[in-house]
Amino acid sequence: MGFPDQIVRTVELAHPPTKVWAALTTAEGLGSWFGNTATIDLRPGGQARMTWTEGGQVANMRVERVEEPTVFGYTWPINGLPDDDPRRTYVEFTLEPVGAGTRLTVVETGFAQLSEGAYKEAFEGNVGGWKSELGELVEYLDAA
Numbered sequence: 001m002g003f004p005d006q007i008v009r010t011v012e013l014a015h016p017p018t019k020v021w022a023a024l025t026t027a028e029g030l031g032s033w034f035g036n037t038a039t040i041d042l043r044p045g046g047q048a049r050m051t052w053t054e055g056g057q058v059a060n061m062r063v064e065r066v067e068e069p070t071v072f073g074y075t076w077p078i079n080g081l082p083d084d085d086p087r088r089t090y091v092e093f094t095l096e097p098v099g100a101g102t103r104l105t106v107v108e109t110g111f112a113q114l115s116e117g118a119y120k121e122a123f124e125g126n127v128g129g130w131k132s133e134l135g136e137l138v139e140y141l142d143a144a
Contacts, residue, residue: 003119004016004143005112009130010105020102021069023141024093033140034133035059042066048074062088070095078114080121080127087113089126104137106130 013020023029028037035050041063048061065073073092081087089110096103108130111123 003112004123006061006105006107006109007123007127007130008105009134010103011134011138013102013104013138015101015143017097017102019144020095020104021072021143023137024072033136064090065092078122079125080118082098106134
């Protein structure tokens with residue numbers, strides 16, 4: 001198809017990789033900035049779940065990659081598709097030490113498998129979603 005398959009976002013964080021890693025890979029961290037509650041079995045093949053109070057949304061995720069403290073990846077449902085649709089996107093966080101802080105890059109791929117209509121809703125929704133969520137991550141880390 002003729003549209004981008006991935007979303008890439010990079011943010012510079014004034015916190016060490018170990019602190020950022022904990023925010024990304026623990027139930028406490030994920031439930032504080034990403035969702036309202038979270039569970040996670042941090043191993044390849046492990047399950048994770050996030051819920052949002054507003055709108056009653058739930059995301060069931062599968063942990064795919066864990067290379068502490070530099071790479072964390074999972075697959076999750078595609079926004080706008082029915083709950084039983086097997087298609088997923090893959091999200092990977094890469095942490096790179098930069099001085100006393102961390103450069104965090106988030107890449108989400110898998111949008112090219114969608115029809116044009118489904119693509120537009122999912123891709124545009126997640127572009128805005130990552131902007132918002134990464135802002136919440138910064139706030140969470142700065143407050144901790």
